[in-house]
Amino acid sequence: MTILLSTLNARYTHASLGLRYLQANMGDLQDVTQLQEFVIGARTTDMAEKLLQNKPRIIGFGVYIWNVEETTKLVALLKRVAPEVVIVLGGPEVSYESSEQSIVQLADYLVTGWGDVTFPQLCKQILHGPKPLMKIHAGVQPPLAELNMPYDLYTEDDIKNRTLYVEASRGCPFKCEFCLSALDKTAWPFDLDKFLSELESLHARGARLFKFVDRTFNLNIKSSLKIMQFFLDKLEAYPEDPVYAHFEVVPDHLPDALKEGIKKFPAGTLQFEIGIQSFNPDVQTLVSRKQNNEKAAENIRWLCENSHAHLHVDLIAGLPGEDIASFAQGFDRLLELKPHEIQFGILKRLRGTPIIRHTETYGLVFDPHPPYTILATDRIDFNAMQQLVRFARYWDLIANSGRFAHTLPLILHASASDSPFANFMRLSNWLYATTDATNRIALERLAVLVAQWLVTEGMDEEEASDVLRSDYAGQANTKLKAQAARKTEKALLQRQAQHMAVS
Known part of the structure; x- marks a missing residue:
């Protein structure tokens, strides 16, 4: 092994699609290239030891907003204990404003x-010369047609235990200024028949959980329908061993043909992530986001x-x-x-x-450390922003968790004179x-605290306790019931493992 590709994933169940693309396109260096992921x-010392145990000459790191600080420590350690190893970086976090990092x-x-192309070329120069002059x-x-697809590099362990990320296209035609895809000029599709053939191979190997990163x-819509039909065919052929697609x-582009396809998916097999981001037209214009709010809400x-699609709306x-x-x-x-979940980001x-172009005009103050969260604007001061951060966390614990189904409506309407947002904000501040x-x-x-808050809001203590108990009663074997109802990724991964064990 001469070249090692590595990254620090946010969770073990995440499998790096980017590293597998690099490995698939290493050409005649592929036989001396291996992949090693961490969480x-x-x-840091454990990771360094594992990376160095096979004495690689080159280590390439995928660097992202969630791992840059820990990867920096790891690279610093590697350069101390093994300075002869060449470290090559890539990824969105280091692709911009690089010199200051x-x-x-x-x-x-x-x-x-x-x-995909430049990394293998660089490795050849490092190994065989002439030595690259530029850092x-x-x-x-x-062109996407020139790239080798990476899906056969998902291992049996990946299929059993991890989310399989796939992409039918790269890029984005929209220019939302808070997103890196704003820098793309368009979206580029992969050859659809070739892509579906790769999905067919993954399914034959036991894969049942597919998360699209498009x-x-x-x-x-023609491509969307063809991809959806692939999954519908699998659901019809294997009703006892269904697939799950994300x-x-x-949000504002859902023609009738797509609706008809969506209606055919049974519960627990389809999830949509929908980015609303803001319903304020003036804010949308400021950040170059084009969205028909009425159509988005209607859809x-x-x-x-x-x-039966599970909706996760941002x-x-x-x-x-x-x-x-x-x-x-x-x-x-x-x-x-x-929607089933509101992701409050x-x-x-x-x-x-x-987005940085608005910094001075709108008083944007960002944390200088990853993940560079907004701390204040000219309209939301630091204290108020921290209240929003806490609201988001408690919303995940109470609303998005699904554990307070009977209690949540009482929280949101605790005071008839206040809006649901205001009512939950009061709970958040009180918590x-x-x-x-x-x-x-x-x-x-948390359940006891929520009951106490409802009492402070004027609810009868016994009634509050009864409602919380009803939520608990509905959670006998909480994990199993939640998995069966919502087909979470963990449940699908478990079923993939079972499928592989008997296939």
Whole structure:
């Protein structure tokens, strides 16, 4: 083994698609290239020891917003104990504003942007000469037809235990300034028949959980329908061993042909991630987001009422030009549509994104450390932003967890004179004042605290306890019931393992 590809994933169940693309396109270096993934939180010395045990000459690291700090420590350690090993960096976190980053200063080389072609070329020069003169190499973007697909590099262990990331296209035609895809000029599709052939092979090997990373799955409806038909065919052929597919969709583009396909999916087999981000037209214009809000709301309502798809809908707090009142109005509007989950995110300044152009005009203050979260704007001060951060955390614990199904409506309507957002914000502020914590709160304690808050809001103590008990009663064998109802990724991974064991 001469070349080692590595990254620190956020969770073990995540499998790096980017590294597998590099490995698939190493050409005549593929036989001397291996992949070794870690999970954030691992000891730096342990990772370094494992990376060095086969004496690689080159280590390439995929660097992302969630792992840059730990990867920096790892690279620093490697350069101390094994300075002869050449370190090459790549990934979105180091592709922009590179010169100011300490990890780039520590490394030997950097490939910015697409690495599928440029990384193998760089490795050949490092190994066989002439030695590269430049430290930073801009990645060449080849036609997608020239790339080898990486899906046969998912191992049997990956299929048994991990989410399989796939992509039918790269890029995005939209210009939302908070997203790195704003820098793309368009979306580029892979050859669809070839891609579906790869999915067929994965399915034959036992894969049942597919997560698409395409930014705009429903941009090309003909392609979307063909991909959905692939999964519908599998569901019909293997009803006792169903597949599960996750797509990111554009909220205001759901023609009738796509609706008809969506309606055919049974419960627990389809999830849509839908980015609303903001319902404020002025804010949308500021961040170059084009969205028909009425059509988007109509489509979300249709999906909730006419399909079995699980809906995960995103909002972002802290966008330039948006105050708390505007965000609250958008939150309440989305809540009325009744998606299964509202992902309440806080704006982050991803390196390279155009959002930074609003910094001075709208008083944007970002944390200088990853993940570069917004701390304040000219309309939301630091204290208020921290309240929003806590709201988001408690919302995950109470609403998105599904554990308080009977209690949540009482929380949201605790005071008839206040909006659901205002009611939950009062609970959030009360929880923080009472516990001084937003994590490591045991479920039993959280339930007691919620009941106490409902009593402070004027609810009868016995009635509050009865409602909480009804939620608990519905959670006998909580994990099993939640898995059966929502077909979570963990459940699908377990079933994949069972399938592999008998196949």
